[in-house]
Amino acid sequence: MPTRNIGRKLRDLGRWLRTPISRRRAMRRVAEFHSRQRPLDEVVQWAMAFGTRGRFRVKTIQIASEITALAREVDKISPQTILEIGTSEGGTALIWAQLASQRVITCDITPPGPRGALLTAFPPPMSKCRVTLLTGDSHSREFARRLERELNGAAVDFLFIDGDHSEGGVEADYELYRPFVRSGGIIAFHDIAERQDQPGNEVQHFWKRLKDRGPVEEFIQDRNQVGFGIGLVRV
């Protein structure tokens, strides 16, 4: 057991020592991404495989056609402010940072670590968009108040709910953050497909209840697919 601990500590130390080199490499990749304007489907490809690794890895696990269809809808409303619950490795935040003209606020219960520096560099060079990373439990009222302070009166144009996938968790995020979305804005949920195989993925149950309340749009590549699927409601 102590040998295993020493092994882990040495690995952590090695990683820590390599951080400045890894950061430089990752920032070069961001510069390459920004070297020309990219159409949305290309941005999505980068979000799915950005090409950085370890603590600088940027990735989203999505079906390309689904997330591209959502991004096109978001683009149509010319969003100023985008709010995302569930940053993970920043893949979707990369997409939102190409669309929002003012602000992307992305939240996760896990701190971003060194990847944070990369995420704040996501907006295009001439853009006025700023990326803000918030760490905390999105279900807590205290966190919602913090978010309200961050927004400072600005309305959210697009809210992406992709954090806690339990039925109660998705519902809590919807109820807490929906009031921040402006009329005409969009709220989207990931993993709404009826068949889900990941334990704890219960978004589809909440989605079914939401569908009964009013009109919704769905981006699901294949009705028989297991997992994924994006649901959209307009406010």
Ligand SMILES: C[S@@+](CC[C@H](N)C(=O)[O-])C[C@H]1O[C@@H](n2cnc3c(N)ncnc32)[C@H](O)[C@@H]1O
């Ligand atoms: C599916 S990942 C998000 C993926 C990301 N949107 C993408 O596609 O690039 C879900 C994230 O939600 C975070 N999460 C889970 N429960 C949360 C909570 N209560 N508050 C904030 N974040 C939470 C997890 O830590 C995880 O990083």
